[in-house]
Amino acid sequence: MKSSTLINIQLIVILILVVFLYSFTSSRNEKRKIAKPQIEFLNAESPFVTHEMVNNLLIDNFHGTFSIQKDGVNLKKIEQTLNKHSMIDKSEVFLSVDGKLKTIVKQKTPIARVFDNNDSFYVDYKGTKMPLSSNFTARVPLIYGDINNRYEQDFVELLQTIYNDDFLKKNIIGIKILPDGSIIMKNRNYSYDIIFGRTIQMERKFNNYKAFFQKAVQDTLIDNYTKVNLKFTKQVVCTK
Known part of the structure; x- marks a missing residue:
């Protein structure tokens, strides 16, 4: 009986000691300077x-x-x-x-740079305005033309698609917005205009452009074109 009581007392003392040490340590930790x-x-x-x-x-x-x-x-x-x-x-x-x-x-992740009259800023991945930085310049497509009220979700999705695709991100360097909302793009290495039209059926249009580009480069005809029209989603119409 005495042995059992002594063990219980020892356990209580150990518990009290643990609680004290924990409280002491926590108090010292909270008072530590960051x-x-x-x-x-x-x-x-x-x-x-x-x-x-x-x-x-x-x-x-x-x-x-x-x-x-x-x-x-x-x-x-x-x-x-x-x-x-x-x-x-x-x-x-x-x-x-x-x-x-x-x-x-x-x-923030910029996906395009807007030139609007005398103002210039980035559009980030979420579609919000982002100021330019004196520390770093992002290599993103330049947007110009009829900028006003062109930040609808479909246009942001267009910019996101270009940013997320390695081929498009490398090749599309300019986007001009016309007054009716249709779009003309520029390729990095070639002078032709990419007549994209409105921001509808974007995936099909881009897939058509990729297929055209691969074939035109192989055929060495790509330098002859002035316009590449993607508005007709079942075909690519080129103008020399």
Whole structure:
């Protein structure tokens, strides 16, 4: 009986000791000063946003210093601050056990550049405006012509299709929008106009263009054309 009681007392003491040590450690961890932030970019191949820019945003959020306790850090507020930046699509901010502030940044992805009178800006993958950057210039198709009210979903899908396709992304460098909403495209290496028409049956039109291009290059006739018309979805009509 005495032995059983002694064991129970020992277990209680051990439990109290564990709780105390856990509370003590947690308290010390919360009072730990955060270390210099670690910044990671998911799409670092397009450096529209630099480490310095993100670091400055973090410093502004901490009122000019990182010398604060971990329990005083509002991670959600930091993420909201970063996500307001015109070049940032999404961010994730978290604290490691050793007090390091880790920031993962996904930049916006430009898929076209618009020239509208004296203004110029990017259209990102989600179809929203994105300002130009002094740090990096994206190699994307140039859009010009009747720009107003041309950001319908079908036009964004057209830009997304070009961006997602290796062949189109490499070859389509210009898109002119006519007043009636129809589109003319330019190829990187050839001077002919690609008469695309309206943004309907886009997949079939692009497939027709790819088939034409492969055959025309093999036949060495491609330099003779001035227009390649894709409006007739069952055939490609070329003009010399």
